[in-house]
Amino acid sequence: xxxxxxxxxxxxxxxxxxxxxxxxARGKEIGYENVFDYSLGNPSVPCPPQxxxxxxxxxxxxxxxxxxxxxxxxxxxxxxxxxxxxxxxRFGMDYTAGHIFMTSGAAGALAHAIRCVGVSGxxxxxxxxxxxxxxxxxxxxxxxxRVAPPRVEDFQINFDALDGLVDExxxxxxxxxxxxxxxxxxxxxxLTRLADYxxxxxxxxxxxxxxxxxxxxxxxxxxxxxxxYPAKFxxxxxxxxSFSKSLSVPGERIGYVAVNPHAEDADYIVPMxxxxxxxxxxxxxxGLFQWAVGRCIDLTSDLQVYETNMNLIYxxxxxxxFTVSKPDGTFYIFPKALEEDANAFCRKAxxxxxxxxxxxxxxxxxxxxxxxxIGTEKVRRSFAALEKFxxxxxxxxx
Amino acid sequence: xxxxxxxxxxxxxxxxxxxxxxxxARGKEIGYENVFDYSLGNPSVPCPPQxxxxxxxxxxxxxxxxxxxxxxxxxxxxxxxxxxxxxxxRFGMDYTAGHIFMTSGAAGALAHAIRCVGVSGxxxxxxxxxxxxxxxxxxxxxxxxRVAPPRVEDFQINFDALDGLVDExxxxxxxxxxxxxxxxxxxxxxLTRLADYxxxxxxxxxxxxxxxxxxxxxxxxxxxxxxxYPAKFxxxxxxxxSFSKSLSVPGERIGYVAVNPHAEDADYIVPMxxxxxxxxxxxxxxGLFQWAVGRCIDLTSDLQVYETNMNLIYxxxxxxxFTVSKPDGTFYIFPKALEEDANAFCRKAxxxxxxxxxxxxxxxxxxxxxxxxIGTEKVRRSFAALEKFxxxxxxxxx
Numbered sequence: 130x131x132x133x134x135x136x137x138x139x140x141x142x143x144x145x146x147x148x149x150x151x152x153x154a155r156g157k158e159i160g161y162e163n164v165f166d167y168s169l170g171n172p173s174v175p176c177p178p179q180x181x182x183x184x185x186x187x188x189x190x191x192x193x194x195x196x197x198x199x200x201x202x203x204x205x206x207x208x209x210x211x212x213x214x215x216x217x218x219r220f221g222m223d224y225t226a227g228h229i230f231m232t233s234g235a236a237g238a239l240a241h242a243i244r245c246v247g248v249s250g251x252x253x254x255x256x257x258x259x260x261x262x263x264x265x266x267x268x269x270x271x272x273x274x275r276v277a278p279p280r281v282e283d284f285q286i287n288f289d290a291l292d293g294l295v296d297e298x299x300x301x302x303x304x305x306x307x308x309x310x311x312x313x314x315x316x317x318x319x320l321t322r323l324a325d326y327x328x329x330x331x332x333x334x335x336x337x338x339x340x341x342x343x344x345x346x347x348x349x350x351x352x353x354x355x356x357x358y359p360a361k362f363x364x365x366x367x368x369x370x371s372f373s374k375s376l377s378v379p380g381e382r383i384g385y386v387a388v389n390p391h392a393e394d395a396d397y398i399v400p401m402x403x404x405x406x407x408x409x410x411x412x413x414x415x416g417l418f419q420w421a422v423g424r425c426i427d428l429t430s431d432l433q434v435y436e437t438n439m440n441l442i443y444x445x446x447x448x449x450x451f452t453v454s455k456p457d458g459t460f461y462i463f464p465k466a467l468e469e470d471a472n473a474f475c476r477k478a479x480x481x482x483x484x485x486x487x488x489x490x491x492x493x494x495x496x497x498x499x500x501x502x503i504g505t506e507k508v509r510r511s512f513a514a515l516e517k518f519x520x521x522x523x524x525x526x527x
Numbered sequence: 528x529x530x531x532x533x534x535x536x537x538x539x540x541x542x543x544x545x546x547x548x549x550x551x552a553r554g555k556e557i558g559y560e561n562v563f564d565y566s567l568g569n570p571s572v573p574c575p576p577q578x579x580x581x582x583x584x585x586x587x588x589x590x591x592x593x594x595x596x597x598x599x600x601x602x603x604x605x606x607x608x609x610x611x612x613x614x615x616x617r618f619g620m621d622y623t624a625g626h627i628f629m630t631s632g633a634a635g636a637l638a639h640a641i642r643c644v645g646v647s648g649x650x651x652x653x654x655x656x657x658x659x660x661x662x663x664x665x666x667x668x669x670x671x672x673r674v675a676p677p678r679v680e681d682f683q684i685n686f687d688a689l690d691g692l693v694d695e696x697x698x699x700x701x702x703x704x705x706x707x708x709x710x711x712x713x714x715x716x717x718l719t720r721l722a723d724y725x726x727x728x729x730x731x732x733x734x735x736x737x738x739x740x741x742x743x744x745x746x747x748x749x750x751x752x753x754x755x756y757p758a759k760f761x762x763x764x765x766x767x768x769s770f771s772k773s774l775s776v777p778g779e780r781i782g783y784v785a786v787n788p789h790a791e792d793a794d795y796i797v798p799m800x801x802x803x804x805x806x807x808x809x810x811x812x813x814g815l816f817q818w819a820v821g822r823c824i825d826l827t828s829d830l831q832v833y834e835t836n837m838n839l840i841y842x843x844x845x846x847x848x849f850t851v852s853k854p855d856g857t858f859y860i861f862p863k864a865l866e867e868d869a870n871a872f873c874r875k876a877x878x879x880x881x882x883x884x885x886x887x888x889x890x891x892x893x894x895x896x897x898x899x900x901i902g903t904e905k906v907r908r909s910f911a912a913l914e915k916f917x918x919x920x921x922x923x924x925x
Binding site for chain 1 (some may be wrong): 531571634644663890
């Protein structure tokens with residue numbers, strides 16, 4: 130008999146995916162180059178050539194039995210050491226290889242981090258706007274996701290809402306900075322206040338509350354600014370990373386969990402990840418790609434296009450009178466819609482071949498997401514459509 | 528606060544891994560070439576050159592954005608179609624791409640299959656001797672593993688024990704043919720009887736009982752014989768496969784679940800796998816390796832060495848008077864120890880630099896496993912040590 134609760138999930142389609150499918154279908158009618166598809170967060174730039182070269186070199190010059198053999202349960206020690214060294218150098222941390230566990234992307238990292246610090250029946254608190262996959266990630270581990278409402282003026286943390294959500298059953302707080310969908314990075318001030326809150330609240334309830342920091346967009350930071358590293362602010366932090374966006378290799382499923390060495394029981398957490406892996410069928414990411422990211426540890430794709438696109442779109446949106454926070458990074462921007470119902474706003478935009486995603490799916494109604502991981506030429510061309518849309522539908526003077 | 532039940536698991540070490548670690552340590556003292564290490568099931572032959580060529584060609588001649596991009600939630604349709612076509616041609620099945628879901632090895636396949644057909648509180652029945660990782664796989668999904676005692680005369684299924692184990696809460700029966708550790712493949716007669724039993728028992732309890740067939744060793748069959756394909760015998764079968772052993776690429780984590788098109792709710796099961804993936808953080812195996820196995824779908828490594836080794840070891844064991852079933856495939860053999868306590872037997876063998884794994888860990892006390900995925904020259908050299916061991920310790924005339 131098949132498992133009814135998974136069968137029941139089949140009806141609910143992802144809004145993002147639906148809009149993306151509409152874009153593809155519309156592209157077949159008018160040519161995809163004429164659809165201004167801001168729906169999907171798929172990297173649009175190639176991986177750095179050094180990544181391809183590393184893969185080729187490994188395939189050509191390594192004994193295939195060793196190269197493709199099982200990696201250790203806790204993943205490759207050499208690569209874990211490379212990750213630790215890079216994080217230490219960049220962020221002034223003191224990780225060792227023993228604090229790093231290589232995973233199948235950020236999804237794998239989050240699946241392990243959640244199970245390390247939470248048990249069935251507990252809850253995890255996150256902040257709107259938030260990546261909608263957090264819900265299945267948290268619920269898949271038997272916990273409940275609680276969502277704090279957004280602080281729309283700047284998309285920093287809404288601390289006023291926290292006290293009503295964190296309780297004695299809170300295992301962790303889950304953050305994503307720079308944020309999908311807002312593009313905003315949490316400031317040092319926000320992270321300091323969050324650390325103080327978690328320390329005080331953990332004391333109140335008699336147990337450490339962990340911080341799970343999801344950072345796939347860490348390397349896509351604008352204005353030459355490095356975004357604050359959350360683990361630097363709070364000892365009980367598990368940092369979840371993916372190379373998907375920084376190296377443009379999302380399909381190869383490679384990332385890691387980094388355990389702050391000053392966290393509670395820090396030395397047990399990576400070995401626990403090895404145990405968790407057995408029960409979920411994770412059992413290590415690809416060996417080739419573990420080696421390859423180790424060789425490219427401080428490299429990124431040429432990410433400049435995202436900043437170019439962001440500046441163009443931000444200026445255009447401001448010109449048209451949109452309320453919008455300027456992104457600190459990622460390839461997303463999250464303006465306020467021109468009517469209260471962002472679903473209606475995005476539906477109407479389709480008539481102008483604009484694919485925008487309503488904020489409801491990120492827990493933030495009234496806003497919409499544009500994923501600008503597309504060519505700059507298309508971004509420029511999209512402005513005529515955007516202007517026509519807001520002028521004809523909302524009477525905006527352009 | 529870290530999750531105590533995972534922390535508690537850290538004490539329990541795998542017996543196989545302990546013996547393997549002893550071999551490595553002993554190798555540092557006397558040279559690893561002098562340790563007769565029959566402990567680990569790690570393929571010893573390289574992947575076929577076509578696999579390396581496929582990877583190189585994909586890396587050199589595919590747009591990296593497409594090659595390394597996200598694969599669809601239900602994995603690559605082209606590769607799923609190649610798997611279906613190959614299975615149909617070889618086993619007379621009628622799979623379509625819609626019945627295939629690519630996974631991170633057999634571990635990923637089993638994690639999905641178990642969650643597709645079982646819910647928390649149910650049980651899954653398997654047969655000793657069995658791969659010890661089945662326990663965390665099943666328990667990780669919230670089910671209980673029940674183990675039927677072995678039928679030691681030929682390592683086929685012990686049907687007498689089944690009725691006491693299968694009940695109204697049995698979600699599935701889990702088999703592994705050819706079997707790790709016995710090397711024995713289930714005969715057509717065994718599979719027919721099992722199918723009849725499951726059909727009748729499913730009717731009795733008013734729900735379909737699924738068969739989960741774990742087949743990573745399917746391609747390692749001896750004497751030119753193809754082992755019977757379990758899904759051919761029973762409609763409600765989920766076949767779990769890994770390319771780890773057939774292509775010698777265990778570290779790249781690539782396999783699949785194949786859903787018999789005649790199974791209950793067959794068309795829902797692959798979409799359900801997509802949902803299950805979200806909760807476990809599985810989210811597709813590597814895109815490069817999905818494409819690469821698609822190009823090598825009917826190839827294997829040169830597996831001849833395993834049969835050569837098996838024949839040498841089987842003849843030697845028979846010569847020394849061991850009770851042993853001749854393997855039909857795999858790279859394992861599972862003889863009866865020369866004393867009741869196989870742990871003691873294996874411990875004493877260490878003094879002769881022989882690394883053997885006691886059968887207790889496979890639910891079959893009194894037997895021991897030899898993994899002969901090592902060079903034939905070492906197999907030959909090991910016989911002097913084996914003969915000295917059984918002569919000096921057990922008085923066997925050699």
